[in-house]
Amino acid sequence: MANEVKLLDFWPSMFGMRVRIALAEKGVAYEYVEEDLRNKSPLLLQMNPIHKKIPVLVHNGKPISESSIIVQYIDETWKDRAPLLPSDPYERAQARFWVDFIDKKLYDETRKTWGSKGEEQEAGKRGMIAILKQLEEVLGEKAFFGGECLGFLDIGLIGFSSWFYSYETIGKFSIEAECPKIMAWVKRCLQKESVSKSLPDPMKVYPFVLEIMKALGLD
Amino acid sequence: MANEVKLLDFWPSMFGMRVRIALAEKGVAYEYVEEDLRNKSPLLLQMNPIHKKIPVLVHNGKPISESSIIVQYIDETWKDRAPLLPSDPYERAQARFWVDFIDKKLYDETRKTWGSKGEEQEAGKRGMIAILKQLEEVLGEKAFFGGECLGFLDIGLIGFSSWFYSYETIGKFSIEAECPKIMAWVKRCLQKESVSKSLPDPMKVYPFVLEIMKALGLD
Numbered sequence: 453m454a455n456e457v458k459l460l461d462f463w464p465s466m467f468g469m470r471v472r473i474a475l476a477e478k479g480v481a482y483e484y485v486e487e488d489l490r491n492k493s494p495l496l497l498q499m500n501p502i503h504k505k506i507p508v509l510v511h512n513g514k515p516i517s518e519s520s521i522i523v524q525y526i527d528e529t530w531k532d533r534a535p536l537l538p539s540d541p542y543e544r545a546q547a548r549f550w551v552d553f554i555d556k557k558l559y560d561e562t563r564k565t566w567g568s569k570g571e572e573q574e575a576g577k578r579g580m581i582a583i584l585k586q587l588e589e590v591l592g593e594k595a596f597f598g599g600e601c602l603g604f605l606d607i608g609l610i611g612f613s614s615w616f617y618s619y620e621t622i623g624k625f626s627i628e629a630e631c632p633k634i635m636a637w638v639k640r641c642l643q644k645e646s647v648s649k650s651l652p653d654p655m656k657v658y659p660f661v662l663e664i665m666k667a668l669g670l671d
Numbered sequence: 672m673a674n675e676v677k678l679l680d681f682w683p684s685m686f687g688m689r690v691r692i693a694l695a696e697k698g699v700a701y702e703y704v705e706e707d708l709r710n711k712s713p714l715l716l717q718m719n720p721i722h723k724k725i726p727v728l729v730h731n732g733k734p735i736s737e738s739s740i741i742v743q744y745i746d747e748t749w750k751d752r753a754p755l756l757p758s759d760p761y762e763r764a765q766a767r768f769w770v771d772f773i774d775k776k777l778y779d780e781t782r783k784t785w786g787s788k789g790e791e792q793e794a795g796k797r798g799m800i801a802i803l804k805q806l807e808e809v810l811g812e813k814a815f816f817g818g819e820c821l822g823f824l825d826i827g828l829i830g831f832s833s834w835f836y837s838y839e840t841i842g843k844f845s846i847e848a849e850c851p852k853i854m855a856w857v858k859r860c861l862q863k864e865s866v867s868k869s870l871p872d873p874m875k876v877y878p879f880v881l882e883i884m885k886a887l888g889l890d
Contacts, residue, residue, distance in 0.1 A: 502772060502805070516764045518771055528760035541747040545735045552737055553721060586721070 466611030476646035685830030695865035
């Protein structure tokens with residue numbers, strides 16, 4: 453069967469970035485379809501009628517939604533190369549736990565660092581740093597969360613780094629000062645082409661964030 | 672290696688029920704440890720320091736948290752019997768998608784049917800029915816979401832049925848009138864010992880819900 457792979461995505465999305473990295477790690481060629489989230493395409497609404505959100509992977513006409521589910525699908529479908537989840541069931545469960553933790557906790561905290569003011573913004577900065585410190589403990593002395601190679605949890609987290617400059621500049625704080633191990637890990641990840649080619653330039657994310665802030669009346 | 676399996680749980684939890692059913696389907700013997708959520712045990716706080724929530728499965732001293740992650744762990748660890756997730760990657764992704772949907776949407780709607788009043792309660796009832804109708808479409812003409820056998824999505828949903836009597840009695844509506852296919856599916860599930868022995872009596876859940884309502888000043 454021919455592999456027709458299409459990704460419905462939006463360039464600044466850290467969730468979309470997960471899918472781009474997973475496809476790059478597996479060496480899967482695909483068509484990238486940029487979505488305008490203020491004017492969603494009929495294809496997106498048809499492919500993800502429940503959540504109406506990117507990213508959606510369309511593989512031979514069949515849609516898969518929710519970034520962490522897509523990455524697992526990619527790992528299970530192209531399983532002959534670059535394993536993304538650990539082979540040990542316990543380690544798999546741990547990797548899933550931490551990606552789920554990122555989904556449930558990290559995004560909301562990061563959003564407060566630029567999408568709110570005053571005490572809420574301060575709470576967001578503290579919350580974000582606390583989560584990254586927790587993740588530093590999970591990383592320990594390993595090169596990657598996946599060990600020697602980039603894995604599911606690395607892929608789940610690294611997209612946020614393209615927003616770090618925006619969080620720091622708008623929130624007036626330094627992630628590196630608080631979480632040097634995470635920043636060293638970010639640099640290691642960016643040495644991989646699968647990551648560097650999948651992440652946008654932080655200097656391009658920054659004016660995009662300023663634009664949303666303006667639209668929200670936060671400037 | 673000896674299999675020491677312990678489940679930290681709380682009897683009315685539909686998330687705990689998922690783990691009980693999965694262990695029963697696999698025929699895994701385990702020690703059930705009932706938690707008092709108003710006075711969490713040192714073991715629970717030690718085993719799930721991040722979320723401090725049940726259920727937690729402790730397998731040979733190592734904890735796994737988050738019910739859908741635990742069920743996948745059980746499926747991958749005792750993989751020689753009663754497969755819970757489909758073998759096909761696309762079907763696996765779909766099963767994961769719908770369980771994730773239940774986690775993100777259904778619980779909140781069901782809670783409104785008894786944990787709120789007026790328009791919020793009405794919205795909860797409408798929201799719950801809309802979700803169950805969506806799931807009826809996913810079920811189609813199959814006996815179980817998993818096909819001929821109970822699978823990951825059946826396990827993800829069935830625990831809610833032990834609360835149906837409470838939702839209906841407190842919210843004054845009938846799930847069966849709106850979603851007859853779901854109710855027929857519930858009855859099929861309850862014919863399985865793995866389900867019937869893992870779910871509490873709805874008549875025991877009801878006074879428990881009334882008790883919480885009283886504590887919340889909702890009576």
